Amino acid sequence: MKRFMKLVALAAVGSVALAGCSGGDSSASGGDGPIKLSFWHGYTEADGKVLDGIVADFNASQDRITIETTTKTWAVIGDTLLPALSANDGPDIVAMPAENLPVYASKGAFQDLDSFYGDAKIQGASINEHAVAMGQVDGKHYGLPTGFVPLSVIYNKTLFADAGIAEFPTTWDEWLEVSKQLTVDTNGDGTPEQFGLVLPDHATVGNGVWASLFYGNGGTITQDGQAVVNSDQNKETLKLWADAVINDKISPTGVDGVGADKLFSSGKAAMEIGGPWMSYVAQENNIDYAIAAVPAGPETAAASAIGISAAITAHAGDDQKAAALEFFEYFYSKDVATQWSLGSGWPPLRTDITAADVSENPVVHALTEIADTARPLLPGVINTGDVFTAVDEATQKALAGGDPSALLDEAAGKIQATLDK
Numbered sequence: 001m002k003r004f005m006k007l008v009a010l011a012a013v014g015s016v017a018l019a020g021c022s023g024g025d026s027s028a029s030g031g032d033g034p035i036k037l038s039f040w041h042g043y044t045e046a047d048g049k050v051l052d053g054i055v056a057d058f059n060a061s062q063d064r065i066t067i068e069t070t071t072k073t074w075a076v077i078g079d080t081l082l083p084a085l086s087a088n089d090g091p092d093i094v095a096m097p098a099e100n101l102p103v104y105a106s107k108g109a110f111q112d113l114d115s116f117y118g119d120a121k122i123q124g125a126s127i128n129e130h131a132v133a134m135g136q137v138d139g140k141h142y143g144l145p146t147g148f149v150p151l152s153v154i155y156n157k158t159l160f161a162d163a164g165i166a167e168f169p170t171t172w173d174e175w176l177e178v179s180k181q182l183t184v185d186t187n188g189d190g191t192p193e194q195f196g197l198v199l200p201d202h203a204t205v206g207n208g209v210w211a212s213l214f215y216g217n218g219g220t221i222t223q224d225g226q227a228v229v230n231s232d233q234n235k236e237t238l239k240l241w242a243d244a245v246i247n248d249k250i251s252p253t254g255v256d257g258v259g260a261d262k263l264f265s266s267g268k269a270a271m272e273i274g275g276p277w278m279s280y281v282a283q284e285n286n287i288d289y290a291i292a293a294v295p296a297g298p299e300t301a302a303a304s305a306i307g308i309s310a311a312i313t314a315h316a317g318d319d320q321k322a323a324a325l326e327f328f329e330y331f332y333s334k335d336v337a338t339q340w341s342l343g344s345g346w347p348p349l350r351t352d353i354t355a356a357d358v359s360e361n362p363v364v365h366a367l368t369e370i371a372d373t374a375r376p377l378l379p380g381v382i383n384t385g386d387v388f389t390a391v392d393e394a395t396q397k398a399l400a401g402g403d404p405s406a407l408l409d410e411a412a413g414k415i416q417a418t419l420d421k
Contacts, residue, residue, distance in 0.1 A: 034066045035323045037316070040081075041095040041146075042074035043308075043344070045277070050343030051146075058330050065323040067093075085109055085315050092316035093324055095146050098134035098307030099207070102382045105142040110311040113141040116325055125332035126351045134307040134376040143309030144328050147346045149367055150303040150374035151208050153295075154278045157288045159194070159270040168292045172216065172240075175295040179250040182270040196250045198269035199241065201399040202392035203256035207384075208304025208377050209273050210395050213237050215304070215375055216297020221391065222381060227415035229391065230408040237297070238395065238404035245399050253399045275306055276345045279363045291363060293370040305374035347371045383418045390414040 043051050048071050055067050070091070072080070077096055081104065084090035096104075104110055116122055117132070128148055135143020155168060163182055169175040179196030186193050200209060211221055219233035228234075245251045255263070264272040265285045272278065273294060282289040294303045312324050330336060334350060341348040342361045347368040355368040378384050394407040 034064055035319050037065065037067045037092040037320050037323055037327075039067050039069045039093040039095075039310075040072055040077055040091040041069060041310075042072055042077055043095070044071060044073060045280075047344035047346070050340060053343075054331065054336060054340060055327075057336075058327055061330070065326060067323075067327060081313075082107065082109060085313055088315065090313055090315045092313060092320045093310055093327075094313055095308055095310040098131075098143060098145070098148075098309040099377060099384050101135055101143045101309050101311060102137045102380055102384070104311070105137045106382050109314055110142045111314060111316065111321060113144065113312060116144065116328065117141050119325060119329065121329040122325075122332060125334075125337070125349075127332065127349050128351055128371070128374075130305065130374055130376050131307055131349055133379045134305070135309040135311075137380050137382070143311050145307060145349055146310050146331075146340075147308035147344070148305055148349060148374065149276055149307075149346050150305050150370055151206060151212050151273050151275065151294060152303065152367065152370060153271055153292050154264065154274050154282060154289050155271045155292065156264070156267065156269075157290055159267070163270075168290070169295050170293075171295050172297050176244055176248075176250070179244065179271070180248050183248065183250050185249070190249070192249055193268070195252060195263065195269045197271045198255060198260040198263045199245060199251040199273070199399075200255045200257050200260045201245075201253060202396040203258075205257040205260070205274050206304060206306040206377065207388045207391075208306065209257075210238075210391060211304040211375075211377055212273065212294050212302065213241060213297065215302035216294070216300060218297075218299035221387065222378060222415065222419060225419055227412040227419060229394075229415055230405075230412035233299075235405045235408055238398050238408060242398045242404055246401060254396070276363055276367060279345070291366040293373055301373050302375050303370075303373045304377045307376065341368075381419070383421060386418040387415050390418070 039055065041051060052069050055069050059066050074097055077094065078100065081090060081094060127145060131145035131148035135141055135145060159182060165178055165181065169178045182196035183192050184194040204210065214220060214234045214237055217233045217237045219231045219237060221229045245253060260272050261281060263269040265281050267287065279289065293301060312321055334353065337348055337350045338353055338357060341358050341364055345363055347364060348358060355365050358364045358368055378387060381387060390411040394411040398404045398407050
């Protein structure tokens with residue numbers, strides 16, 4: 001799957017009145033025909049074909065409900081959803097990056113799904129609780145997870161072997177040492193031809209690279225409505241990694257997530273923190289790769305998660321909402337959930353599907369083994385874009401030589417102002 005976690009800009013849409021879009025049966029067919037639902041999603045790669053196939057199988061399994069899927073990019077969904085809903089022409093179901101969901105829920109675009117989570121079949125599906133948390137706003141459920149995966153480290157096995165490194169590091173100390181060992185400045189000009197690790201300092205994959213590092217040292221970005229990005233743990237973390245980049249040159253500076261992908265795929269970086277799609281990038285570039293958990297920090301092994309959630313829009317009437325519940329009961333059934341995981345490349349959403357159950361897909365198997373390290377990123381926070389911008393400014397300036405402590409204090413002030421809006 002392509003990179004998709006950029007927050008959608010909603011300012012141009014303005015204040016859209018959605019109250020008139022709810023409560024009706026606008027998507028239902030007349031007479032005694034099947035209930036019809038439209039489903040927008042942004043799974044544009046092989047995962048989209050798998051999802052469309054699951055929907056087709058559901059449609060064929062009964063004659064009361066027909067779901068029609070429409071594939072758009074995540075960005076197009078963000079640009080068009082509210083205008084479509086305001087024109088009473090939007091989808092009944094929409095999947096989107098989970099971090100964006102609170103923005104739309106706060107505008108009245110989505111329906112409360114607490115009743116779905118009270119359904120016996122949904123409860124019986126034992127869905128990952130952290131994935132569920134990404135769809136909650138102010139204590140209510142607005143999203144149903146369709147994807148949830150921890151960031152992981154993809155590494156170049158050939159470069160590891162050439163350096164005589166047999167095992168992937170499991171702690172920060174080992175990770176830093178290996179990163180130094182894999183950094184090669186052949187001509188001694190101070191600019192390595194090969195970097196041990198490409199560590200993007202802004203606009204990182206899923207905006208979660210620095211959150212993952214903060215978690216490893218016992219820190220986080222926000223907690224209970226308060227900005228805590230300037231905790232002592234986070235200041236220590238940012239200084240440690242900034243020093244490694246500045247002094248040991250383990251990574252270039254000024255790189256974003258897209259640039260990190262390019263460095264790894266060209267063989268100029270031995271390691272990258274990324275998502276499951278990086279396996280396809282590696283294959284396309286003939287890189288012999290493996291996937292491992294983000295090494296454990298001083299406090300714990302943890303990684304920010306990328307999540308996709310499906311919501312039921314205000315456009316859907318009562319019949320459509322009930323029909324959507326029936327579809328998600330089907331989607332979360334064990335056989336279908338396993339099929340979705342194997343075909344999409346995402347680890348299983350059901351906690352009772354084990355790594356052994358998906359072993360035929362090596363990437364899914366590897367990600368499932370580390371799934372318990374995943375943590376939701378900023379669950380329930382509405383203005384996530386402003387939060388990410390503040391973190392980006394601090395990390396980028398710190399890796400350019402700025403004072404990590406002062407920069408995180410400044411970021412905390414901006415984040416708290418955002419949370420207080």
